[in-house]
Amino acid sequence: MGWFLVRGWAFLVYLFMFLPVAVVVLLSFNASQFGSFPMTGVSLRWFAELFSNEAILRAFRTSFILGLCTAMISTVLGVLASMALVRYKVPGRAVISMLLIAPILIPEVVLAVALLLFLNFLSLNKSFGMLLMGHVVFTLPFVVLVVQARLVAIKREYEEAALSLGANPVQTFFQITLPLMAPAIFAGMLFAFTISFDDITGTLFWKPGGVETVPTQIFAMLRNSISPEINALGTVMILLTVGLPLLGAAIARRMAGKINT
Amino acid sequence: MGTVTLENVSKRFGGFTAVHPTSLHIPEGSFLTLLGPSGCGKTTTLRMIAGLLDPSDGEIFIKGKSVNNLPIYKRNLGIVFQNYALFPHKTIFENIAFGLKYRGVSKQETARRVRDVLDLVQLPHVADRYPKALSGGQQQRIALARAIVIEPDVLLLDEPLSALDANLREDMRVELKRIQHQIGITTVFVTHDQSEALAMSDEIVVMSAGRIEQQGQPEAVYNTPATEFVARFLGASNVLPATTQVMAAEDIQVETNHFGRLVLPRKRAPQIEGEGRSQLIVRAEKVHVEPAGQTMDGAISVPGRIEAVDYQGQAVRYFVRVGDTQLQALNMIKEHPFEEGAEVSVNVRGWDCTLLPEAAA
Ligand SMILES: Nc1ncnc2c1ncn2[C@@H]1O[C@H](COP(=O)(O)OP(=O)(O)OP(=O)(O)O)[C@@H](O)[C@H]1O
Ligand SMILES: [Mg+2]
Numbered sequence: 001m002g003w004f005l006v007r008g009w010a011f012l013v014y015l016f017m018f019l020p021v022a023v024v025v026l027l028s029f030n031a032s033q034f035g036s037f038p039m040t041g042v043s044l045r046w047f048a049e050l051f052s053n054e055a056i057l058r059a060f061r062t063s064f065i066l067g068l069c070t071a072m073i074s075t076v077l078g079v080l081a082s083m084a085l086v087r088y089k090v091p092g093r094a095v096i097s098m099l100l101i102a103p104i105l106i107p108e109v110v111l112a113v114a115l116l117l118f119l120n121f122l123s124l125n126k127s128f129g130m131l132l133m134g135h136v137v138f139t140l141p142f143v144v145l146v147v148q149a150r151l152v153a154i155k156r157e158y159e160e161a162a163l164s165l166g167a168n169p170v171q172t173f174f175q176i177t178l179p180l181m182a183p184a185i186f187a188g189m190l191f192a193f194t195i196s197f198d199d200i201t202g203t204l205f206w207k208p209g210g211v212e213t214v215p216t217q218i219f220a221m222l223r224n225s226i227s228p229e230i231n232a233l234g235t236v237m238i239l240l241t242v243g244l245p246l247l248g249a250a251i252a253r254r255m256a257g258k259i260n261t
Numbered sequence: 262m263g264t265v266t267l268e269n270v271s272k273r274f275g276g277f278t279a280v281h282p283t284s285l286h287i288p289e290g291s292f293l294t295l296l297g298p299s300g301c302g303k304t305t306t307l308r309m310i311a312g313l314l315d316p317s318d319g320e321i322f323i324k325g326k327s328v329n330n331l332p333i334y335k336r337n338l339g340i341v342f343q344n345y346a347l348f349p350h351k352t353i354f355e356n357i358a359f360g361l362k363y364r365g366v367s368k369q370e371t372a373r374r375v376r377d378v379l380d381l382v383q384l385p386h387v388a389d390r391y392p393k394a395l396s397g398g399q400q401q402r403i404a405l406a407r408a409i410v411i412e413p414d415v416l417l418l419d420e421p422l423s424a425l426d427a428n429l430r431e432d433m434r435v436e437l438k439r440i441q442h443q444i445g446i447t448t449v450f451v452t453h454d455q456s457e458a459l460a461m462s463d464e465i466v467v468m469s470a471g472r473i474e475q476q477g478q479p480e481a482v483y484n485t486p487a488t489e490f491v492a493r494f495l496g497a498s499n500v501l502p503a504t505t506q507v508m509a510a511e512d513i514q515v516e517t518n519h520f521g522r523l524v525l526p527r528k529r530a531p532q533i534e535g536e537g538r539s540q541l542i543v544r545a546e547k548v549h550v551e552p553a554g555q556t557m558d559g560a561i562s563v564p565g566r567i568e569a570v571d572y573q574g575q576a577v578r579y580f581v582r583v584g585d586t587q588l589q590a591l592n593m594i595k596e597h598p599f600e601e602g603a604e605v606s607v608n609v610r611g612w613d614c615t616l617l618p619e620a621a622a
Binding site: 155157158160161162163164165166167168169171172175176179180 | 311313332333334335336337338339340342344346347348349350359360363364407408411
């Protein structure tokens with residue numbers, strides 16, 4: 001009886017969380033003028049309209065470029081930081097590790113304001129570069145966590161064997177360590193991309209005037225009216241931010257399966 | 262091929278000394294084993310030779326040249342790790358060819374050498390597989406192949422057989438020795454298994470707590486242990502208190518509590534310089550247990566009683582009570598082993614024993 005209640009509650013909680021999402025997806029196919037029930041028919045009209053809306057397309061492009069750049073930079077930095085922390089006994093490892101992870105623990109608003117104040121202090125203007133920098137700061141911890149966990153699990157002997165066979169440390173890194181880390185690097189990159197793509201809080205603070213990412217664009221649109229286009233946009237976002245990591249996880253699993261250390 | 266020389270090499274980890282100053286010379290083409298219990302510093306010593314650890318003090322020479330400042334990837338060594346460390350994302354061919362790539366060996370030559378070395382380790386058909394598709398014993402052979410295909414100056418092996426099961430281990434022991442002999446490579450082998458060491462080595466270095474206890478050929482180390490530690494570590498030994506009484510030109514007479522007066526050849530007591538207290542080492546297989554009343558030529562016979570029997574198939578180990586001491590005896594079984602509680606005669610011959618000064622204990 002007790003367990004039945006617990007299960008019932010859990011079910012309700014999930015329902016409460018996912019029902020709105022389901023409603024958005026459902027309504028995005030609604031043929032009606034208004035972005036709400038009742039459904040008057042199934043159509044792709046709002047998707048068509050979405051893809052002819054210049055502002056939204058621009059926002060998509062911005063988000064993509066921002067996400068890609070963030071993923072690239074975060075991954076490179078994250079891999080380097082992980083190598084330094086795990087493989088080389090840099091002094092103050094614990095502290096550096098803490099600082100790298102900290103952006104996850106600090107509320108994003110605080111982080112956003114802090115970075116803004118810092119740049120003001122340096123009297124720099126808001127720019128795409130600064131937005132990118134912000135995204136890198138708070139996606140880096142995820143990359144570091146994922147890559148570090150993997151690196152710890154890769155036995156030193158593989159690298160030592162490569163060195164003993166005549167590969168220098170750089171060759172060893174590219175021939176042995178990097179390929180063995182690849183699944184984690186790939187996963188970290190996807191994490192960074194989706195987190196950047198999804199982000200709104202930091203982006204609102206950091207973006208220069210006139211630049212919109214998809215989330216800030218939705219936000220802006222919502223302030224005027226609730227167009228059914230937003231439902232369609234939401235559906236696309238859900239597809240991207242849920243689908244990409246799932247796809248990535250599947251690919252990473254296959255890669256790991258082949259390597260299987 | 263090359264010699265390896267250690268001059269007063271030591272290693273400290275913080276305040277702990279893992280290897281005390283050690284000097285060692287490994288001649289060209291010979292097979293030297295570092296033997297000792299867990300934690301005695303074997304791996305540490307090997308890793309210093311490999312260049313995976315920097316010595317705290319002292320100097321290491323390979324082929325007569327100091328390598329203290331030479332990084333591992335320039336030392337031209339072949340290393341076989343305990344868990345093989347085959348690159349999991351590369352095929353067997355790529356694994357073996359890995360070292361050749363950094364030596365500017367042509368594609369054709371690489372293919373030929375990989376084929377040859379796969380023949381040498383008797384696995385000609387696995388080139389296209391990944392390591393995880395091989396059994397432990399096969400992976401072991403590939404690890405060896407990868408290490409020797411680069412024609413290293415020295416081959417370093419850290420407990421390479423310990424991950425294999427008992428039967429395979431004995432096969433690989435013979436195999437490894439055959440290959441080493443065939444290519445004549447200077448080899449340093451680390452193990453805590455005395456039978457491996459005795460079977461494979463040209464020279465054994467017995468280590469304990471970061472120090473060399475004894476160095477010598479297997480037979481010498483086995484038959485003439487220099488310390489009580491070595492006597493006890495290599496096979497089962499009985500250690501009995503004794504008193505050296507008469508030193509003649511050829512022989513030494515000792516008095517023991519259990520076997521009375523025994524006569525040993527002097528070469529069995531190289532460290533004994535005068536009369537006085539000493540220790541008599543009697544290997545378990547040199548304690549012969551016979552039916553009560555029976556004696557053996559040239560042996561001192563004393564009565565004893567079997568306290569425990571450890572049956573091993575072709576041999577049997579007895580724990581025999583003689584006076585106030587329990588002795589171990591390892592005997593071949595002639596017909597049936599004695600049973601627990603049997604009254605027997607215990608026989609020891611003087612020339613089978615080794616005499617150590619008491620201080621060496
Ligand atoms: N990196 C290290 N830091 C501190 N102590 C170490 C380190 N490496 C080894 N030691 C210590 O040095 C001693 C010798 O270690 P070593 O690995 O050489 O032993 P071993 O003879 O190879 O033993 P085993 O048979 O268990 O492999 C041990 O007491 C070990 O705890
Ligand atoms: Mg060891």
